[in-house]
Amino acid sequence: MHREAEPPPAVARRRFRKVRAVAAAAAVVIALSACGAGTDPKSDGGPVELRFAWWGGDKRAQLTQAVIAAFEAENPNIKIKPEFGDSGPYWDRLATQVAANDAPDIIQMDEKYITEYSSRGALLDLSKYDIDTSKFDEAALKSGTSEDGLTGLAAGINAPVMLANPEVFKAAGVELPDDSTWTWEDFARIAAEITAKSPKGTYGSAAYGGDEASLGVWLRQNGKSLYTPEHKLGFEPGDIAQWWAFLKQLREKEAVPTASEVVEAEAATLDQSGVATGTNGFAFRWSNQLPALEKAAGGDLAILRFPSKTGEAADTQLWYKTSQFWSASSRTKHPQETARFINFLANDVKAGEILLADRGVNPNSDLRAATESKLTSADSKVVKFIDQIKDELGAAPAPPPKGAGIIQEIIRRYTVEVLFNRLSPDEAGTKAVDEMKAAISS
Structure with a gap:
């Protein structure tokens, strides 16, 4: 599976304002009708219809509808109505549905927004229902748990990685690095x-700055974090300024593209990215993007750990990220049936064999083992990497707080300002952190 391309900054800003405004309206709706939330009318034996919403491409739609069919075959009185589309319109539609008290029963949820929806009472506490979580990786299970309960069950896990195109290295006569010993200085020199x-x-x-992953790794290697358990920023302006200062050094050495080329690359689809087309040796990515990028590249890509400050793999401070969650509306009229379907997605071998690694590496260790032989070579490579770094992981990061959906766009926007020399790293750090703090405190 690949993560859909992010929208342009202006679109992202409009979407975020809409999501927040509609989520606030949803809070009023939920509060006014809380006394009826989560009711489960006694069934008369007739069919129950559940709505299931997700985002993704055609392949995901085919696989997900196949898993729906498998569930319906075993549960003939439960019908699942699919609602799916691209990631952009998905969040606008979901915010509108929640505000109108018309949310889907089963919701594919993202880490950026789970706190936003959970804290407003829009998501069901799955721990109160018969869903087996005993085979889930602890970090993956924790990522969907908060003071509001278990409001998201991991559908897949991945990790921040460096991808490398061996053909670019070969053409340049440069050896691939040993990712268990390389440093940031090594990366700069090789690039x-x-x-x-x-x-x-x-x-x-490729330049970094397009998402939160590379910043998260940098901060963790320097004793900081994106967020704290208290729902605050885990870093100061000087921390992100150092990250941008290193990026400027890379640009001065021509290790990464020019500012205008970086902006152009941000607008490109995943299959047109530099590591896929052979115009970048390295790229900062998520592990679950490897299969789609290999397909676009028409050949193997290498999956590597990030560089570290010390050259020690244990100091890389990687982590397992939940790629998506299975969540449920707190307003569903059929929570028991909804939980039954989520339990099927999370624990049934038939579901695992259909979905495989479409949403990331399976967080259920039993299903991961049961389906390993059915994975493509690219997906097997990702699973191997995820298992390889298990003993090197840093502490699980705190989940994004409310309002964090806009943070990535802020990072991207100020990265461009720094690359175009319109702001110094220090100036950008001060302005960006002020905006971030305002976003997560409002």
């Missing part, structure tokens, strides 16, 4: 060498 030995327009690495 600059690839650029110098490659045709014009090919760079050693």
